[in-house]
Amino acid sequence: MNLPESFRIALRALAANKARSLLTMLGVIIGVAAVILLVGIGTGVQDEVTGSLEGLGSNLLFVVPGQYEGGMGGGGAPPGRRFTLDDAETIARRVEGASAVVPVLQAGAAIKAGNRSMRVVVAAGNEQGTEVFTSDLAGGRHYRRGEVQAASRVVALGDRVARELFPNQDPLGKQVTLNGQRFTVIGYYQSLGGGLGGDQDSQVYIPITTAQRLFNLNYVSTIVVKATDADEIEVVRRDIRRALLPSFGDEFTVFSQEQTLGILSDLLGTLTYMLAGIAGISLLVGGIGIMNIMLVSVSERTREIGIRKAVGARTYDILSQFVIEAVALSVLGGVFGIVLGWGGAELIAQTTPVPTNVTPWAVAMSFLFAFAVGVFFGVYPAWKASQLDPIVALRYE
Amino acid sequence: MGDTGLARVVLETRDVSKCYYLDGVEVNALRSVDLEIRQGEMVAIMGPSGSGKSTLMHIVGLLDRPSSGEVILEGQDVSSLAPNELASLRNRHIGFVFQAFNLLSRTSALANVELPLVYGGVGGSERARRAREALERVGLANRLGHFSSQLSGGQQQRVAIARALVNDPSIVLADEPTGNLDSRSGIEVMAVLQELNEQGITVILVTHDDRVARHAERAVHMFDGRVREDGPVADRIMAADEMASLPPEGATG
Ligand SMILES: Nc1ncnc2c1ncn2[C@@H]1O[C@H](COP(=O)(O)OP(=O)(O)OP(=O)(O)O)[C@@H](O)[C@H]1O
Ligand SMILES: [Mg+2]
Numbered sequence: 001m002n003l004p005e006s007f008r009i010a011l012r013a014l015a016a017n018k019a020r021s022l023l024t025m026l027g028v029i030i031g032v033a034a035v036i037l038l039v040g041i042g043t044g045v046q047d048e049v050t051g052s053l054e055g056l057g058s059n060l061l062f063v064v065p066g067q068y069e070g071g072m073g074g075g076g077a078p079p080g081r082r083f084t085l086d087d088a089e090t091i092a093r094r095v096e097g098a099s100a101v102v103p104v105l106q107a108g109a110a111i112k113a114g115n116r117s118m119r120v121v122v123a124a125g126n127e128q129g130t131e132v133f134t135s136d137l138a139g140g141r142h143y144r145r146g147e148v149q150a151a152s153r154v155v156a157l158g159d160r161v162a163r164e165l166f167p168n169q170d171p172l173g174k175q176v177t178l179n180g181q182r183f184t185v186i187g188y189y190q191s192l193g194g195g196l197g198g199d200q201d202s203q204v205y206i207p208i209t210t211a212q213r214l215f216n217l218n219y220v221s222t223i224v225v226k227a228t229d230a231d232e233i234e235v236v237r238r239d240i241r242r243a244l245l246p247s248f249g250d251e252f253t254v255f256s257q258e259q260t261l262g263i264l265s266d267l268l269g270t271l272t273y274m275l276a277g278i279a280g281i282s283l284l285v286g287g288i289g290i291m292n293i294m295l296v297s298v299s300e301r302t303r304e305i306g307i308r309k310a311v312g313a314r315t316y317d318i319l320s321q322f323v324i325e326a327v328a329l330s331v332l333g334g335v336f337g338i339v340l341g342w343g344g345a346e347l348i349a350q351t352t353p354v355p356t357n358v359t360p361w362a363v364a365m366s367f368l369f370a371f372a373v374g375v376f377f378g379v380y381p382a383w384k385a386s387q388l389d390p391i392v393a394l395r396y397e
Numbered sequence: 398m399g400d401t402g403l404a405r406v407v408l409e410t411r412d413v414s415k416c417y418y419l420d421g422v423e424v425n426a427l428r429s430v431d432l433e434i435r436q437g438e439m440v441a442i443m444g445p446s447g448s449g450k451s452t453l454m455h456i457v458g459l460l461d462r463p464s465s466g467e468v469i470l471e472g473q474d475v476s477s478l479a480p481n482e483l484a485s486l487r488n489r490h491i492g493f494v495f496q497a498f499n500l501l502s503r504t505s506a507l508a509n510v511e512l513p514l515v516y517g518g519v520g521g522s523e524r525a526r527r528a529r530e531a532l533e534r535v536g537l538a539n540r541l542g543h544f545s546s547q548l549s550g551g552q553q554q555r556v557a558i559a560r561a562l563v564n565d566p567s568i569v570l571a572d573e574p575t576g577n578l579d580s581r582s583g584i585e586v587m588a589v590l591q592e593l594n595e596q597g598i599t600v601i602l603v604t605h606d607d608r609v610a611r612h613a614e615r616a617v618h619m620f621d622g623r624v625r626e627d628g629p630v631a632d633r634i635m636a637a638d639e640m641a642s643l644p645p646e647g648a649t650g
Pocket of ligand 2: 450451452
């Protein structure tokens with residue numbers, strides 16, 4: 001007997017017991033849907049976070065005070081001394097391969113326009129900020145060099161801020177107050193979308209000098225350096241070290257974009273695998289359900305097996321018939337699960353700020369896993385069926 | 398087809414014994430059975446309950462292997478073949494008719510008859526054609542799509558007979574084929590078997606019913622696992638004549 005024949009027999013047997021087949025599949029359906037959905041969320045978040053960092057370009061270096069050995073998060077000594085605008089100057093002067101040096105400061109503030117107000121994150125840099133941060137203007141302009149030097153009170157708004165403060169109005173030239181100080185709106189940005197990992201739409205952008213006065217600080221949190229050439233990034237890194245050595249010793253760290261990305265995507269990748277693992281367990285439980293039903297089915301159909309053997313079915317024929325039945329259950333469940341999980345992921349992406357991304361890889365893996373579950377849990381019942389003695393099977397009541 | 402003296406031997410048992418061990422007790426279901434079945438014969442195997450008829454039929458039908466002795470099918474010793482080889486031989490050479498019909502439930506008559514062809518590797522239209530022909534031969538041309546549950550006992554047994562002969566087997570083995578049927582359906586089934594035998598098919602009939610056995614042309618009497626008597630049936634009953642003498646009740650099939 002050939003394989004298509006086994007398929008026909010198996011599918012007919014499943015169709016004869018539709019309700020039971022569906023209930024048996026349910027375990028696999030839920031398992032696969034959970035895998036697809038959770039991995040979709042994990043991948044989506046990972047994509048968005050790394051994507052927003054990647055948008056910055058691959059030739060960026062981040063200089064932060066303090067020593068960090070392993071990774072960015074925790075473990076480092078508290079910074080003894082912070083950077084100032086002068087340190088940024090020093091780097092700009094002494095590092096040849098740097099096409100832009102941007103001192104950065106971030107802080108929370110209350111913004112107000114007329115009777116509308118909201119909390120925002122104030123991100124401050126210099127006029128070269130546009131070279132290192134992705135930002136597409138929807139209207140107006142960025143702040144200029146002169147405005148940075150003069151510490152002018154000008155502000156550019158993120159998309160959400162602009163729309164909340166000035167619904168259906170052009171915000172250009174309007175006045176807002178930041179922590180009580182008056183600013184003029186000179187530009188506003190297009191939406192960057194998404195909602196996780198630093199919501200840039202809810203930020204406002206002002207010159208670093210203005211920010212230091214506004215928050216009464218004399219330092220900057222990070223200095224971002226852009227290398228002229230991505231291939232020269234290690235040279236630039238070395239030069240930065242050299243430039244800061246006299247005043248800081250080794251009490252600072254230079255992260256490259258790659259390192260930052262690597263650390264983040266490792267972390268998020270691990271998280272995604274953990275989610276997949278948890279969902280995979282439910283898939284295993286579904287597999288046990290299949291085995292259970294297949295064992296019941298084999299004992300229910302003992303006589304059928306006897307008849308088939310009497311008229312010439314070989315061990316292999318019976319084995320393949322029942323394995324295919326189990327695999328058909330798990331694969332069909334897998335397909336339904338993929339559809340369900342995918343649909344769920346789409347729904348989440350559209351109705352919540354959580355980004356999802358169902359990759360072909362995740363679909364293929366969960367499908368293969370469902371298939372493997374069917375084979376693994378189907379083989380034992382099928383083997384039992386194939387080993388039945390035809391005489392005993394025919395006498396079975 | 399009654400000239401047994403000339404026809405070739407289809408199946409032969411030589412010194413076949415079957416021994417079961419139940420809780421350490423030895424049960425000799427068959428003791429040194431020698432039997433020759435010739436092409437085109439219709440043989441009844443008779444004997445009281447427990448005399449070893451079914452055991453013999455299982456061995457002759459290659460469902461079981463003897464404890465000792467040889468079973469020779471179409472000249473080949475099959476007594477020590479592996480289960481899968483026996484399955485292939487059963488598929489090609491043996492057709493079974495059981496007391497309990499043993500049709501697949503929720504499966505059409507046609508699909509039931511196709512079953513041996515499925516495992517024999519016959520596919521497509523050829524398979525359906527041969528199954529339809531077999532059902533026509535047992536008078537069920539108009540019941541192809543019926544499920545077993547939609548057929549009378551006699552009709553189910555005739556589907557089973559069609560299934561038994563669809564592969565052009567060397568032998569059709571029938572174990573108490575009329576045991577679950579009323580007398581009218583029983584006679585119909587015997588008529589079909591006799592008709593097939595007339596057409597050249599070798600039939601072995603297992604029964605403890607003397608009247609059923611008299612439909613065969615030769616009777617083998619078993620007792621306590623041995624062949625006690627083996628000879629031609631003296632006054633053979635022809636099922637066709639019986640049918641004619643039955644009161645004309647609502648005709649079946
Ligand atoms: N699987 C088995 N295990 C143990 N003993 C068995 C087995 N099968 C048959 N026997 C024994 O072998 C003997 C012959 O049994 P068999 O079924 O061949 O009888 P039979 O002639 O067909 O009887 P019946 O007319 O009642 O069907 C009996 O004594 C029975 O108990
Ligand atoms: Mg018996």
